[in-house]
Amino acid sequence: MNTTLIIRSAFAVQQAILSHEADIELLDRAIGDGDHFINVRRGCEVVAGLAPDLSGLMPSEALQKIGVKLLGTIGGASGPLIASFFLAMGRTLEGIVEPERHDFAAAFAAGVEAIKLRGKADVGEKTMLDVLIPAARLLTRLVDEDAALADICAQMPDEARQNMLATKDMIATKGRAYFLGERALGHIDPGCKTCEVAIAAVCGVVSQPDLKQEAV
Amino acid sequence: MKKFVNDIDDVMRESLSGLVSAHPELIRVEFEPTFVARRHKTPGKVALISGGGSGHEPLHAGFVGRGMLDAACPGQVFTSPTPDQMLAAASAVDGGKGILFIVKNYAGDFMNFQMASEMLDIENATVLVNDDVAVENSTHTTGRRGVAGTVIVEKIVGAAAELGASLDECKQVGDRVNGATASMGLAFTSCTVPAAGRTTFDIGDDEMEVGVGIHGEPGRRREKIKPADAIVDELLAAILDDLRPERGRELILHVNGFGGTPLMELYLLHHSALSRLRSAGLSPVRSLVGNYTTSLEMAGASLTVTLLDDELRGLWDAPVHTSALRW
Numbered sequence: 001m002n003t004t005l006i007i008r009s010a011f012a013v014q015q016a017i018l019s020h021e022a023d024i025e026l027l028d029r030a031i032g033d034g035d036h037f038i039n040v041r042r043g044c045e046v047v048a049g050l051a052p053d054l055s056g057l058m059p060s061e062a063l064q065k066i067g068v069k070l071l072g073t074i075g076g077a078s079g080p081l082i083a084s085f086f087l088a089m090g091r092t093l094e095g096i097v098e099p100e101r102h103d104f105a106a107a108f109a110a111g112v113e114a115i116k117l118r119g120k121a122d123v124g125e126k127t128m129l130d131v132l133i134p135a136a137r138l139l140t141r142l143v144d145e146d147a148a149l150a151d152i153c154a155q156m157p158d159e160a161r162q163n164m165l166a167t168k169d170m171i172a173t174k175g176r177a178y179f180l181g182e183r184a185l186g187h188i189d190p191g192c193k194t195c196e197v198a199i200a201a202v203c204g205v206v207s208q209p210d211l212k213q214e215a216v
Numbered sequence: 217m218k219k220f221v222n223d224i225d226d227v228m229r230e231s232l233s234g235l236v237s238a239h240p241e242l243i244r245v246e247f248e249p250t251f252v253a254r255r256h257k258t259p260g261k262v263a264l265i266s267g268g269g270s271g272h273e274p275l276h277a278g279f280v281g282r283g284m285l286d287a288a289c290p291g292q293v294f295t296s297p298t299p300d301q302m303l304a305a306a307s308a309v310d311g312g313k314g315i316l317f318i319v320k321n322y323a324g325d326f327m328n329f330q331m332a333s334e335m336l337d338i339e340n341a342t343v344l345v346n347d348d349v350a351v352e353n354s355t356h357t358t359g360r361r362g363v364a365g366t367v368i369v370e371k372i373v374g375a376a377a378e379l380g381a382s383l384d385e386c387k388q389v390g391d392r393v394n395g396a397t398a399s400m401g402l403a404f405t406s407c408t409v410p411a412a413g414r415t416t417f418d419i420g421d422d423e424m425e426v427g428v429g430i431h432g433e434p435g436r437r438r439e440k441i442k443p444a445d446a447i448v449d450e451l452l453a454a455i456l457d458d459l460r461p462e463r464g465r466e467l468i469l470h471v472n473g474f475g476g477t478p479l480m481e482l483y484l485l486h487h488s489a490l491s492r493l494r495s496a497g498l499s500p501v502r503s504l505v506g507n508y509t510t511s512l513e514m515a516g517a518s519l520t521v522t523l524l525d526d527e528l529r530g531l532w533d534a535p536v537h538t539s540a541l542r543w
Contacts, residue, residue, distance in 0.1 A: 025412070033431040034409050034416040035269075035294050042292075071331070072249070076269075076295040077324035080331050118327060175323055179351050179361060179429055181436055 001104040001206070003062045007051050009202045010066070014044035016201035017194065024197075027190035031177040035076065036190045043074045043082060059099055063107075064090030077175065078191070081115045081128070088114035101152075105136075105143040112136040119174065126172035126184060128191035131163045135199055153207035157200040164188060164196040217413045224411050228270055232290065235277055239539040242281045249298070251305035252277040253287040262377040262386045263287070263309040265302060266318040266370060268325050269294040271409070272430055275366060275509045278540030284374035285318075285538075286311075293409050293512070294431045296324035302332035306340070314339040314383035318370055318390065320362025321346040341383055343390030345369050347399045347520065349458040350427030350436055361429050364472035364509040364520045365397035368532075371541065375534035393528060398455040400427065401518025402447060405476060407432035407511050426450070430474065430511045444481075448488040451519045456496065461523050463497040468522040468532060473507040476515035482506065489519055502532055508540065 017024070017040055028036040046069055054062040067086030071079060092107040093099050099107070112132045116122060123133050138159050142152045167189040175191070177184040221227055229247060236245045236252070245252050251267075266276040267289030276288035287305040291297035306315045315336065319329045321344050333340055347365030373390040381389065403425045406415040409432070416432040419425060424447075427436030442450075461467065471486045473479070486505045493500045501524065509518075524532070536543060 029416055033294050034412045035292070038292070038409075038411045039295055072298045072300040074295075075291045075298045075324065075328065077322070077327060079296070079298055079324070080327040119323065179436075183437070 001059060001099050001101075003054060003057055003059050005205060006059060006062050007054055009205045010044070010047045010051065012201040012205045013198045014048050016197045017041060017044055020193070020197050024190055024193055027188050027193055030187045031172070031180055031184045032190050033176055036078070036194070039074050039076050039078055040194055043070050043078070046070065046073045058093075058097060060090045060093035060096065062090075063087075063093065066090075077119070081119055084114040084118045085111035101143045101149075105139045108139055109136040121174040124170065125174040126167050126170040126177055126189045127175045128189070128195045130167050130170070130189065131160050131192045131195040131199070134163050135160055135195075150207060153203040156203050157196070160196040160199040164192040167192050217408050217410070219408070219410055221410060227410050228290065228292065231270075231273075232277065235539065242537070242539055243277070246304065246308070249289075249301040249304045251287050251289045251301050251308070252280050253305060253309050254280055254282070257309055257311065258282070258286065258378075259311040260313065261311050261380065262313045262383050263306070263311050263315050264318060264370070264374055264377055264386070265289065265305050265309065265315060266366075267291065267297045267302065267305075267329075268320055268322075269296055269431070271407075271512045272510050274507075274540030276370070279367065279370050279374075279538045281536070281538030283378050283534060283536035283538070284370055284541065293411065296322065296328045299328055299332035299335060302329060303336055306332070306336055306338055310338050314341070316340070316373065316377070316383060316386045316390065317342040318366070318373065319344050320366055321359055322361060325362075339383060341387040343369065343373065343387060343394065345394050345397075347394065347397045348401075348429065349398045349454045350400050350429075363399045363401065363430050364470060364518045365394070365399045365522065367472075367504070367508045367541070368397055368468060368470060368520065368522045369393045371536060372528055372531045374536065375531040378534070379531075389528075389531070393522060396459070396523040396528070397520060398458040399470075399472075399518050399520040400451045400454045401429075401472070401474065401516060402426045402435065402451065403428040403432075403474060403511075403514050403516030404441070405513075405515040407475070407514040409512070424516070428514075428516060430509055432511050432514050444484055445488050448485060448492060448519070452489060452492055452496075452521075455519060455521050459521060459523055461498055461521075464499055466499045466501045466524040466529065467493070468502040468504065468520075468524060469493060469500045470504040470508075470520035470522070471506075472504075472509050472518045472520060474514040474516040474518070475507055475510035476513045477517055479506065482517055485517055485519070493521075501529070
């Protein structure tokens, strides 16, 4: 995962989020307060706008720069959470010029752990962590097992999708849907949907190694 | 969507500019990052900073001024502000006695203020407001929301700070007011976030959302609409069950409109709530009625009760001069 791939991933996530606008908005209107998509879109826009400043930076620097920018842009609960994710990823990769798969898996796990700490939430509370924590575990396991890149990029979106769907049957104990009590039952968590879309988009980029050297 | 808008992206900037141009002697606004501060800094006192998503006007920027807040950080509509706003506001209004953040208990507001508090190199403390009794409290969950009781916390702590209380004392008064305050609201309609362009939820003409917050989000349950007295009974029952005041206890009764309900109805609610509190043997000695903590154009209202003692009553009565509250 080099900085070029990070930038390509950022654009891919933005495209994917925009194409899922209707789904994400519908979910947030059901159990949120209607601002989730707007905030995520704003976050994607500023990261895309940051791209020219990122190329040439080390991956750790690029990720930290993204984190700081998002902290000052998104607001809401997602701002500090997503920012903490990128800042922790960046810190984990410090000094590594061309992170290998296991470096990236460790960084991803550290990013997810940072969200967990900042949000004081865990699996089963109907938040984005229901997708992210199992995703970090699966990525770590697959990398440890030396799985093929194509395999990793196929299994990660599947896992994310299943865990996203599973939030439908949960009552929230954290996040905005908590205030709804049992009325949140039957609705997928919008943050999980966003994470699922993002994971699938990043896997789509990473699974095309032939594009890796292409200039952005 | 029918709203007074030029460009959706300019709504906040234009609205804040209007607030300041209407009250130039009281407040000023900074952009990038955005905050509203007193026109003239007041040195030698604890500086009070609050903030939260826009769409709740006059909360919080309308309460910047003598006897209340020193600065307010508005976020996008219903979205908490970011730490850079709080840091900029803090360095602008720091009077040398520390910074007190007053934060409504929502995950977003809490986390952004928490990060600002960690990053700020000025001594600071935070009062977390969680007066909404529609949501059960628990240490394992997000906990109760901060709603209309926030105005009362900001007024009373603001008076304490103005009278020279230390950071610790301000924090203690704030926590005490919050503990003595309970609110519950209900809505007849949802509201439209300008950037979303449509209402956050749909609701029938004969229905109401009970236990609603201040973001046009669905509440705890939906019911058929009832007479005002029956609604007041239900809201007060939840509030008094939480506060459990002793007979004769003095209190503030705050009837807050969410933005789409006329004052005529808010006063009707006040009449009903006041007589019920008196029948329950309580002593409502102060009242505040109006649209103070709104949810854009949502129709509906909340009731807030704050139990008083001599100190809190004195602080409530102390002079205040802001664009939205003045005596």
